[in-house]
Amino acid sequence: MTLHLHGVGHFHPENEISNRFLEELGIGTTDSWILERVGIRSRRTVLPLDYIRETRNRDVRAAAEAALYDTAELGRRAALRALERAGVGPERIGLVLSGGCASDITCPAEAAEIARRLGIQAPAIDVSSACTSFLAQIRLLSMMRPEALPPFVLLVAQEALTRTVNYADRATAVLFGDAAAAAVVSTREPGRARVLHAALDSDPSAADKVQIRRLGYFGQDGRAVQMFAIRKTLAEWQRLCEARGDEERPLHLVGHQANLRVLQTTCQRAGIDPLRHHSNVELYGNTGAPSALSVVSQEWEKWGPEDDVALVGVGSGLSWGSCLLRFEAPA
Numbered sequence: 447m448t449l450h451l452h453g454v455g456h457f458h459p460e461n462e463i464s465n466r467f468l469e470e471l472g473i474g475t476t477d478s479w480i481l482e483r484v485g486i487r488s489r490r491t492v493l494p495l496d497y498i499r500e501t502r503n504r505d506v507r508a509a510a511e512a513a514l515y516d517t518a519e520l521g522r523r524a525a526l527r528a529l530e531r532a533g534v535g536p537e538r539i540g541l542v543l544s545g546g547c548a549s550d551i552t553c554p555a556e557a558a559e560i561a562r563r564l565g566i567q568a569p570a571i572d573v574s575s576a577c578t579s580f581l582a583q584i585r586l587l588s589m590m591r592p593e594a595l596p597p598f599v600l601l602v603a604q605e606a607l608t609r610t611v612n613y614a615d616r617a618t619a620v621l622f623g624d625a626a627a628a629a630v631v632s633t634r635e636p637g638r639a640r641v642l643h644a645a646l647d648s649d650p651s652a653a654d655k656v657q658i659r660r661l662g663y664f665g666q667d668g669r670a671v672q673m674f675a676i677r678k679t680l681a682e683w684q685r686l687c688e689a690r691g692d693e694e695r696p697l698h699l700v701g702h703q704a705n706l707r708v709l710q711t712t713c714q715r716a717g718i719d720p721l722r723h724h725s726n727v728e729l730y731g732n733t734g735a736p737s738a739l740s741v742v743s744q745e746w747e748k749w750g751p752e753d754d755v756a757l758v759g760v761g762s763g764l765s766w767g768s769c770l771l772r773f774e775a776p777a
Contacts, residue, residue, distance in 0.1 A: 540596020
């Protein structure tokens with residue numbers, strides 16, 4: 447089944463966690479240490495900077511109260527941008543899917559709250575696969591009969607990961623930022639791009655490698671996850687190259703924004719031209735589920751009818767997936 451991409455949107459909160467801010471927390475990190483290891487200069491957060499400075503986020507339950515935005519609001523703001531770019535009003539959306547790593551609402555589906563705030567009257571369900579949530583949503587739709595779906599579907603990935611970070615732990619404090627991204631897709635109406643291929647896989651035996659316990663901190667086996675991310679991103683890149691066939695069109699990579707060093711290593715091993723690699727992790731950190739789609743959204747005006755874009759994601763589960771976008775119309 448062919449999915450058509452009509453519009454995408456993104457939103458990053460205003461508050462910035464710079465490397466200098468992390469230095470001033472006195473957690474044993476410096477700007478040079480962070481840049482050398484993960485290549486991140488700044489991140490955005492839903493939390494007030496004074497709250498982080500004063501509490502180091504000792505109580506993750508209190509972080510929800512302190513946050514300037516909840517995850518549904520992040521999703522709503524990204525969705526508004528996607529709807530505007532698509533030229534599709536909320537009244538034309540027939541299904542809403544949302545997901546992420548640590549949503550605020552468990553009952554009902556957070557998709558229902560996002561839909562309520564947008565004024566959408568349609569089925570709304572969560573399809574969450576942590577950092578691969580957007581790819582899971584695309585894969586799920588790709589397996590459905592076109593006639594079983596409404597003309598337009600809204601996909602949303604929303605994260606407030608900084609609320610799950612222990613800011614006394616430099617290993618995680620340097621990585622994460624908050625964001626949301628959204629997309630309007632259709633099985634019937636042609637749009638700016640087509641989804642030519644979608645895939646999703648997982649290895650549940652490694653489900654303990656990355657976890658966020660309910661009302662707990664983010665935790666991971668950092669080295670194991672980093673090697674997994676490089677290995678699976680390379681495999682998915684190869685899968686998409688094979689699915690595309692012998693094409694002369696330029697193929698761009700937008701990977702999961704885990705950290706800049708992981709992405710650079712992946713590109714070096716795959717022989718990907720730096721001009722064909724697109725990222726925003728240096729300025730926004732690892733934003734989880736929205737990360738790759740937010741890059742596509744930030745460069746939305748740049749993609750032209752000659753471009754193919756490979757989106758690759760990895761995440762807890764452990765899960766990995768990809769989709770191939772073929773742009774066919776100008777912005």
